[in-house]
Amino acid sequence: MEIPYTVSTRPDTGLWNAKIGIWLFLASEVMLFGALFSAYIFLRIDAAPGTWPHGLLNVPVGTMNTAILILSSVTVVLAWAALKMRRYRAYWWYMLATISCGVIFLVVKLGYEWPQKFEHFGVFIKPDALAKYEQYLGNERRIEKGLEPRIEITGHLHSQNAKEYEVALDPVNADPDNPSMDRPHFLPLPVTDKIATIEKADVQRATMFLPTHSAYFASYFTITGLHGLHVLGGVIVFIYMWLPVSKKLYQRNPEHLANRVEVSGLFWHFVDLVWIFVFPLFYLL
Amino acid sequence: MNNPPDVTQDPKEYEEYAHGVHQHVMRYVMVGVTLLVFTGITVALSYVDFGARKANVAVAMLVATLKAGLVAAIFMHLAAEKRLIYRILIFTGFFVLGLFWLIFLAWYDYPIFH
Numbered sequence: 043m044e045i046p047y048t049v050s051t052r053p054d055t056g057l058w059n060a061k062i063g064i065w066l067f068l069a070s071e072v073m074l075f076g077a078l079f080s081a082y083i084f085l086r087i088d089a090a091p092g093t094w095p096h097g098l099l100n101v102p103v104g105t106m107n108t109a110i111l112i113l114s115s116v117t118v119v120l121a122w123a124a125l126k127m128r129r130y131r132a133y134w135w136y137m138l139a140t141i142s143c144g145v146i147f148l149v150v151k152l153g154y155e156w157p158q159k160f161e162h163f164g165v166f167i168k169p170d171a172l173a174k175y176e177q178y179l180g181n182e183r184r185i186e187k188g189l190e191p192r193i194e195i196t197g198h199l200h201s202q203n204a205k206e207y208e209v210a211l212d213p214v215n216a217d218p219d220n221p222s223m224d225r226p227h228f229l230p231l232p233v234t235d236k237i238a239t240i241e242k243a244d245v246q247r248a249t250m251f252l253p254t255h256s257a258y259f260a261s262y263f264t265i266t267g268l269h270g271l272h273v274l275g276g277v278i279v280f281i282y283m284w285l286p287v288s289k290k291l292y293q294r295n296p297e298h299l300a301n302r303v304e305v306s307g308l309f310w311h312f313v314d315l316v317w318i319f320v321f322p323l324f325y326l327l
Numbered sequence: 328m329n330n331p332p333d334v335t336q337d338p339k340e341y342e343e344y345a346h347g348v349h350q351h352v353m354r355y356v357m358v359g360v361t362l363l364v365f366t367g368i369t370v371a372l373s374y375v376d377f378g379a380r381k382a383n384v385a386v387a388m389l390v391a392t393l394k395a396g397l398v399a400a401i402f403m404h405l406a407a408e409k410r411l412i413y414r415i416l417i418f419t420g421f422f423v424l425g426l427f428w429l430i431f432l433a434w435y436d437y438p439i440f441h
Contacts, residue, residue: 056409065412069419076423080430087434101370108366116359119402123352127345228374311402318394321366322387326373327380 049297064305068312075316078265082323085257092193095258096327097214097226098162098251103155104325107147108317114143115314118280118307125300130292133303137284140310144277151270159251159259163199165207171244178211178238180218189224195240198233199250207240207248262324269320272313279306358401365394 046052047059055062086094121136167175172193176182179192195215200208213231214223215238242248253260282288283302292299369390377383400406405416 055411057411062411062415065415069415072419072423073426076426080426083427083430084433087430105366105370109363112359112362112366115362115398115402116355119355120352123348123355126348225374225376228370308403311398314402315395315398318391318398319388322369322373322391326370327384327387 049295049301058301060301060305064308068308071312075265075268078261078268079319079323082261082265085261089257091190093256093258095194095256098159098196098258099262099325100155100158100230101226101228101325102230103150104321107150108321110143110147110150111314111317114140114147115311117143118303118310122300122303122307125292125296125303128296130289130296134284137280137303141277141280141284144273144280148270148273148277151266156263161198162196162251163207163209163248164194164196164251164255165209165240165248166194166246167240168244168246169193174244175238175240178215178218180223183219184224187224192218195238197238200237205242207242207245209238209240210234211236211238265320266324269313269316272309272316276306276310276313279309354401358397362394362397365390369394 045059049058051058117136117139121133121140124130124132124136167179172179172181172191175195178195181191184191192215195209195211197209197211197215200210202208210233213234216234216236217223249255251259253263283299283306288299288302291302369387372386372390373383375383377386405412
């Protein structure tokens, strides 16, 4: 049985069917990500002072991944245009470029950015013990300047025993009174070799940078994780349309393949569009 | 049997068609470059102190909305699309704004906003 209206337009809608299908799907996707973004806003405006971290993500790497996604949006639309012009060879190369961009994005995210977070350690200090760790927090100066207090000491977990954590400090806690630490740096600064000893009795909670760390990381991993799944889905579809099996369709009806590329491209642009908001919200602000 | 034969079978028709698509290609590349430039601008602006973090958030979201608008209008062809698709999206816009409006109402739960 042949599926109707894959190329010709349906008289009552004025569109070929897959086009309506993908837009209905994208409409539901807007609601899905919209719900998560509104949860993000809700958690953020409700966050107690000092609990919403800033500058913990790697901005140059995030910027690079943003550029890669934008580039892939261009290549997929060029792949579609190549098909429209019946240049299969150009299509094949543009599609390969798109797939490569998607794979690079995922490898950077899952192979580099996430694991780096899993290795990072944060200790939230109990409110009544904050003064004791003033040398790592620099709150006297911050309060004077009207800045939010620091309540967390971060770095790499060096060692721990029943009573204490030993943390190799991040620069922000190694030199907390330096005004340049008030705002996040563009280039991430490496963990220092200055070690802080923190008594467990003074600790509210201590955790790696996992979803359990804070509302910030919970929403970061949820939204970037769901976004990553979308990238993976797009890459799988593109691989199918790049393989020889799709060349057969091209030889039979090139316009049909062009339409398939157009609707999967629409999905891909949507994934790019979501990232355009994810990037500043989590990396920069 | 609704699929017409390949549209390229008439060589003359194909020439016109290909020319039209080619003009679009340049536009896609230009939009891609613009988006990359705006990404750089977003990053740079986040290191400018606009006085309050709220102001920085507003500026960044403004740039992001501009970028998203470009992707939707040009790459997703929403600048010139069939009426039915606009109808679908009007509903989506309405509901997603409703979702954010609920968040806005939560502000009233804080007598003195922190």
